Amino acid sequence: MVFSSATFIIVFLPVTMILYYLLGVTITRSVTVKNIILLIASLVFYAWGEPVYIILMLLSICFNFFIGRDMEQARRYRNPGKVKALFITSVIFNIGVLGFFKYANFFLTNIAVLTGLPIKPLNLPLPVGISFYTFQIMSYIIDLYNDKIKAQRSLAAFALYVSLFPQLIAGPIVKYKDICDQLMFRKESWVMYSKGFNRFIIGLSKKLLLANTLGSIYASVQAAGTAEMSMLTAWVGIICYTMQIYFDFSGYSDMAIGLGGMFGFEFCENFNYPYIALSVTDFWRRWHMSLSSWFRDYVYIPLGGNRCKVPRVIFNLMVVWLLTGFWHGAAWNFVFWGIYYGVILILEKYLLSPLLDKLPKIVRWLLTIVVVMVGWVFFSAPSLGEAFSYIGAMFGYAVSVVDSNGLFILFSNFGLIVIGAICSTPVYMLLSGIFNEKRLSKVILAATPVLLILCIIFMVSETYNPFLYFRF
Amino acid sequence: MKTNQVNRRNVRKAPDFPMSGSNNAPVQFTEQPRARKPEPELPYKPVKKKNRVNIYECLSALIATVLLFALAVLSFTSKDREYSENENRYLAQKPLLSLSSIEDGKFMKDTDTYLSDQFVFRDQLVSTRTGIDVFFGKREINGVYVGRKHFLFEKPSEYDEKRVSKTIGTMNAISANNPNVRSYVAIAPNSSEVLKKLMPLNAPTQDQTEQIKKVYSNLTGYTGIDLCGPLKEAEEPETLYYKTDHHWTAAAVDIAFPVIAGSMQLNTSGYTYENIPVTNSFKGTLASSSGIFSASDTISVPAYKPDIMYRVTYVNEGKTCNTVFDESKLDEKSKYEVFFGGNFAQINIEANPLSDRVLVIVKDSYANSLIPLLIPHFKKIIIVDPRYYNDNLQTTIDQEEVTDILWLYNANTFLNDTSITGKLSY
Numbered sequence: 001m002v003f004s005s006a007t008f009i010i011v012f013l014p015v016t017m018i019l020y021y022l023l024g025v026t027i028t029r030s031v032t033v034k035n036i037i038l039l040i041a042s043l044v045f046y047a048w049g050e051p052v053y054i055i056l057m058l059l060s061i062c063f064n065f066f067i068g069r070d071m072e073q074a075r076r077y078r079n080p081g082k083v084k085a086l087f088i089t090s091v092i093f094n095i096g097v098l099g100f101f102k103y104a105n106f107f108l109t110n111i112a113v114l115t116g117l118p119i120k121p122l123n124l125p126l127p128v129g130i131s132f133y134t135f136q137i138m139s140y141i142i143d144l145y146n147d148k149i150k151a152q153r154s155l156a157a158f159a160l161y162v163s164l165f166p167q168l169i170a171g172p173i174v175k176y177k178d179i180c181d182q183l184m185f186r187k188e189s190w191v192m193y194s195k196g197f198n199r200f201i202i203g204l205s206k207k208l209l210l211a212n213t214l215g216s217i218y219a220s221v222q223a224a225g226t227a228e229m230s231m232l233t234a235w236v237g238i239i240c241y242t243m244q245i246y247f248d249f250s251g252y253s254d255m256a257i258g259l260g261g262m263f264g265f266e267f268c269e270n271f272n273y274p275y276i277a278l279s280v281t282d283f284w285r286r287w288h289m290s291l292s293s294w295f296r297d298y299v300y301i302p303l304g305g306n307r308c309k310v311p312r313v314i315f316n317l318m319v320v321w322l323l324t325g326f327w328h329g330a331a332w333n334f335v336f337w338g339i340y341y342g343v344i345l346i347l348e349k350y351l352l353s354p355l356l357d358k359l360p361k362i363v364r365w366l367l368t369i370v371v372v373m374v375g376w377v378f379f380s381a382p383s384l385g386e387a388f389s390y391i392g393a394m395f396g397y398a399v400s401v402v403d404s405n406g407l408f409i410l411f412s413n414f415g416l417i418v419i420g421a422i423c424s425t426p427v428y429m430l431l432s433g434i435f436n437e438k439r440l441s442k443v444i445l446a447a448t449p450v451l452l453i454l455c456i457i458f459m460v461s462e463t464y465n466p467f468l469y470f471r472f
Numbered sequence: 473m474k475t476n477q478v479n480r481r482n483v484r485k486a487p488d489f490p491m492s493g494s495n496n497a498p499v500q501f502t503e504q505p506r507a508r509k510p511e512p513e514l515p516y517k518p519v520k521k522k523n524r525v526n527i528y529e530c531l532s533a534l535i536a537t538v539l540l541f542a543l544a545v546l547s548f549t550s551k552d553r554e555y556s557e558n559e560n561r562y563l564a565q566k567p568l569l570s571l572s573s574i575e576d577g578k579f580m581k582d583t584d585t586y587l588s589d590q591f592v593f594r595d596q597l598v599s600t601r602t603g604i605d606v607f608f609g610k611r612e613i614n615g616v617y618v619g620r621k622h623f624l625f626e627k628p629s630e631y632d633e634k635r636v637s638k639t640i641g642t643m644n645a646i647s648a649n650n651p652n653v654r655s656y657v658a659i660a661p662n663s664s665e666v667l668k669k670l671m672p673l674n675a676p677t678q679d680q681t682e683q684i685k686k687v688y689s690n691l692t693g694y695t696g697i698d699l700c701g702p703l704k705e706a707e708e709p710e711t712l713y714y715k716t717d718h719h720w721t722a723a724a725v726d727i728a729f730p731v732i733a734g735s736m737q738l739n740t741s742g743y744t745y746e747n748i749p750v751t752n753s754f755k756g757t758l759a760s761s762s763g764i765f766s767a768s769d770t771i772s773v774p775a776y777k778p779d780i781m782y783r784v785t786y787v788n789e790g791k792t793c794n795t796v797f798d799e800s801k802l803d804e805k806s807k808y809e810v811f812f813g814g815n816f817a818q819i820n821i822e823a824n825p826l827s828d829r830v831l832v833i834v835k836d837s838y839a840n841s842l843i844p845l846l847i848p849h850f851k852k853i854i855i856v857d858p859r860y861y862n863d864n865l866q867t868t869i870d871q872e873e874v875t876d877i878l879w880l881y882n883a884n885t886f887l888n889d890t891s892i893t894g895k896l897s898y
Contacts, residue, residue: 194533
């Protein structure tokens with residue numbers, strides 16, 4: 001199920017809310033009941049889109065739950081060998097499952113191309129959210145191995161941690177250590193609920209009002225092909241995609257954090273206005289923070305982090321970025337995208353930063369955003385070759401500068417692009433500097449209900465599907 | 473279970489990436505920035521600051537919650553609609569619950585469609601959306617250009633060399649096979665050409681006059697009839713096309729017919745006709761695709777004075793009647809189908825027995841409103857729509873002793889057409 005569907009908004013959410021607050025919070029006041037209600041809701045939520053793969057998720061949950069318990073027991077009996085063996089088993093299992101369902105196809109096709117062997121790709125559909133929940137499970141197992149947390153005793157609570165519907169499909173990647181206490185004790189309040197619901201509506205607006213509309217512009221640019229593209233068209237297209245992916249992803253995070261708040265959870269933040277970053281390093285401190293922090297804690301630091309000699313640090317960084325790229329998708333353009341950022345970050349770290357610091361802010365921002373946008377070309381293009389020809393078009397290789405199609409797309413969507421650009425910046429903060437906070441909150445009072453109505457308008461109209469009987 | 477209970481406030485940590493790992497290791501992911509300025513804070517600070525009660529925030533969430541529940545209740549209590557006029561389709565109905573439909577996900581998909589199809593105020597929500605889009609400057613909605621003066625435009629087709637030359641090859645072969653048959657071709661420009669001034673600023677256009685010229689120059693054995701000139705020079709060009717539909721109007725046919733008749737050397741002097749408006753609430757395909765229903769159009773049909781008699785046969789359907797107009801279509805959405813009741817593979821009209829000419833018209837739907845005017849001038853008219861036609865055109869030409877062939881198309885359909893090549897065996 002997706003958040004931006006009628007099913008979620010008018011059935012799933014109201015029903016879950018009533019059950020949770022009536023049965024869980026008011027009548028029984030038991031965290032077990034609350035957890036079970038949320039768990040059932042989460043499983044329905046997942047099964048709605050993946051009626052078969054839910055078995056895989058449940059299997060993964062049970063396996064890791066019992067491994068975790070055994071690990072703790074083995075530690076109590078001072079049996080480090082067994083702890084290690086269990087840990088390795090679990091890591092192999094988790095990476096194996098992720099590797100099989102997400103990457104098997106990629107490897108098989110590449111092996112087939114390289115060796116010329118007639119290997120048939122498996123063509124397994126990717127289980128929704130597997131990248132996210134596998135990483136969540138691994139944060140539990142690794143922290144448990146490092147003795148930073150206690151094993152979860154309740155299967156329901158552990159299953160809820162993995163499958164909690166707000167963050168199940170698109171993050172943020174919540175680490176077990178950050179949320180384990182909330183699983184066993186949390187207090188819902190009207191303040192948390194209202195902050196959460198407002199946040200959810202803001203996220204929903206980002207998704208429906210901005211991301212989807214901007215996305216359709218990029219789709220139409222991309223569909224036209226790079227052959228007849230002008231520089232202007234290419235830039236308008238990638239600017240729209242740049243905003244689309246931010247609003248889409250951060251919108252999902254906002255919705256997750258908001259929904260979490262409505263049910264008494266506090267998740268970590270995932271985005272911090274990435275597009276105002278003044279360096280690529282800064283950008284990655286602000287973009288998908290929960291993923292970066294996962295890789296930092298569970299890959300970079302175990303490899304030695306930056307406490308080693310320079311070549312080793314460079315190696316560590318490249319490993320992290322290769323994996324980051326690969327995590328986003330099983331295709332060469334994602335691998336390339338990861339390497340691209342790895343190289344740029346290393347350059348920035350060791351060579352460019354003293355130079356860049358001398359430049360005026362606006363130039364630094366411009367350089368950063370262009371690097372990021374070029375990165376998104378690799379991310380969004382269906383193949384590496386098409387990515388390069390799109391970048392060629394952006395920088396005027398064999399195309400005209402301006403054409404009427406580009407102007408039309410720009411003017412036709414100018415309002416939307418301006419709104420998107422404003423919303424990518426911390427404009428709220430600016431406003432609260434100008435107006436006092438009290439007056440601003442009066443605006444919010446009107447804003448969220450209006451935004452909700454707008455969201456519903458956009459959500460329903462997206463399903464507008466006229467039957468064109470006589471195109472002829 | 474209680475063992476894990478710790479005072480949360482002490483345990484929870486701010487999202488502190490990337491300054492320090494929560495294991496307090498001095499290792500950093502990336503270099504620590506020199507004297508970082510305070511970063512702009514997030515609009516909601518759920519962690520660090522104490523949750524302050526903000527009455528407005530609470531109130532707005534309350535209103536939104538009430539709204540949400542009201543919508544849910546309304547959606548479930550309002551009566552399901554069966555058919556959507558605007559979308560011209562049957563809406564999804566309550567899906568059936570069964571184990572197998574859950575297993576393959578069909579039940580879930582159907583429920584999603586059902587809930588959005590039956591969403592309360594669906595039509596109003598959609599039209600509000602297009603209103604918002606247009607207000608914010610959007611001029612292309614679902615492939616329809618939103619022009620000035622309520623005109624909606626179809627995207628003009630490009631001249632695809634490969635596709636068009638195939639069509640032309642087929643047409644040339646037909647004319648070469650039938651040297652004794654007079655062959656005419658008339659390609660009408662679309663509204664995007666004639667009403668270029670009303671198109672949205674910078675909207676991609678095509679020079680259809682040039683496109684049509686190019687087609688004509690590649691055809692051999694044909695008399696190309698120029699409709700672009702007369703239509704573009706018309707005194708009131710805005711009456712020539714429907715605002716909400718991609719077809720041309722009776723006014724355009726009034727201009728095109730004499731031009732075609734002149735080229736075909738028809739003697740029209742003995743016949744007069746009058747256009748009779750039959751509906752003024754026509755909202756055509758372009759309105760449907762874009763979801764903009766603000767304007768409506770008038771459809772007029774020609775009536776000869778004095779009346780003429782003829783017999784119409786729908787060949788594949790085995791239906792005969794004595795009129796080319798299907799008035800029942802005026803009560804439906806697709807009102808342009810008042811002409812012939814739509815598009816059919818082959819329609820034969822036995823018309824004026826005094827004439828010695830037999831005409832084959834190969835056409836698209838633009839022709840439907842012009843053909844009624846041709847009736848009194850031919851002994852028999854055979855109307856072929858290649859998109860549905862699967863027989864042998866050459867056999868028909870031979871058997872019926874055809875004297876004239878007219879290809880009557882609009883530019884967009886002609887340039888996009890693949891059925892002329894694909895289906896007409898000769």
